[in-house]
């Protein structure tokens with residue numbers, strides 16, 4: 001690497017406002033302190049990080065949010081890991097006059113399954129992400145986004161960044177580490193790499209290894225982004241008029257959304273309905289196409305294409321058994337009491353994946369089979385079925 005990050009990293013004034021995904025300058029705050037505002041985004045500078053592939057990320061920054069209070073014994077902390085395009089914003093402000101927001105707002109909070117009156121909940125933005133942690137959109141000392149200079153990272157690299165965050169916060173052992181989808185991959189890596197540092201684990205809708213089928217879906221999405229003429233090898237940030245690989249990124253999201261939802265749900269919701277007054281056979285659109293367009297377009301307004309490519313590559317690299325004698329040998333190293341949850345309509349990470357995890361564990365809370373939730377929402381069920389997911393998590397954390 002021929003670049004170094006300085007301590008006063010600032011967003012570039014040259015970047016068109018609508019491409020500036022995260023306009024917050026990156027002041028490197030100190031560690032969390034009792035009394036800090038819940039849900040306030042903090043940043044930890046975690047030193048140079050050498051990736052599994054031997055590249056160095058200088059002055060790695062991880063953005064994170066916390067809720068609740070770390071007790072004196074420092075043994076009430078729960079790590080929550082987000083999925084591919086999530087962030088540290090698990091839950092926002094709640095109360096009179098405040099809407100509750102965040103991707104697991106029904107799960108984390110006072111009196112909720114991960115009860116913040118009792119637990120100290122920590123949620124980092126993953127390494128390579130675009131919501132505050134080091135990633136391709138990070139501004140380098142030359143005032144330009146790192147773009148392709150940001151190296152490939154793996155699930156293990158992302159967990160290493162989180163391990164450093166735990167050290168930074170003075171948390172030797174998590175009461176529990178939980179996460180869904182790609183976040184579940186992080187949970188598994190935590191449980192295998194640092195078995196002594198967590199008591200309990202929850203793996204939701206995640207596989208122990210990315211299969212050919214999953215890599216194929218990822219590869220198509222990567223191609224969609226990288227074949228956009230505005231991708232420019234990942235150096236697209238300074239194009240005139242805010243141009244960028246928006247079409248490619250939106251197409252990738254549309255492809256992904258199909259796998260996040262189930263055929264039954266899409267068929268029930270949309271059938272063969274038209275979105276327009278014009279018959280699709282004569283140029284109009286089907287409702288389901290419109291739905292995917294909305295999600296694809298919306299996504300380009302909140303996510304960086306370079307980050308997306310790095311994170312999808314990280315997901316494809318996932319193999320719990322790499323260098324450990326295979327998946328089953330790796331699973332046998334897990335000592336955390338583990339909840340494994342699958343969703344019966346998940347076509348992205350099907351229940352067979354969670355069956356393999358549960359069967360390989362000696363510490364699964366449901367024996368050698370996973371808990372299977374019945375939901376028509378497919379993979380996204382872990383985000384939507386918060387009552388069922390929350391009840392399972394409440395029981396796990398005790």
Ligand SMILES: CC(=O)SCCNC(=O)CCNC(=O)[C@H](O)C(C)(C)COP(=O)(O)OP(=O)(O)OC[C@H]1O[C@@H](n2cnc3c(N)ncnc32)[C@H](O)[C@@H]1OP(=O)(O)O
Nearest residue numbers: 082083084085086087103275287288290291294380383384
């Ligand atoms: C841990 C993490 O992964 S965090 C990241 C998760 N969040 C995301 O991925 C953000 C993208 N959103 C999603 O994936 C999903 O919306 C979820 C999982 C968050 C929630 O799912 P649901 O509540 O079932 O929302 P759904 O997918 O039905 O989308 C609803 C939107 O589609 C719109 N929509 C529905 N039908 C159509 C249609 N025919 N044409 C256009 N838009 C449509 C709705 O108007 C609604 O828009 P609104 O949000 O402005 O109200």
Ligand SMILES: N[C@@H](CCO)C(=O)O
Nearest residue numbers: 083084085086181260
């Ligand atoms: N909706 C989720 C699905 C992937 O788990 C996301 O975008 O992160």
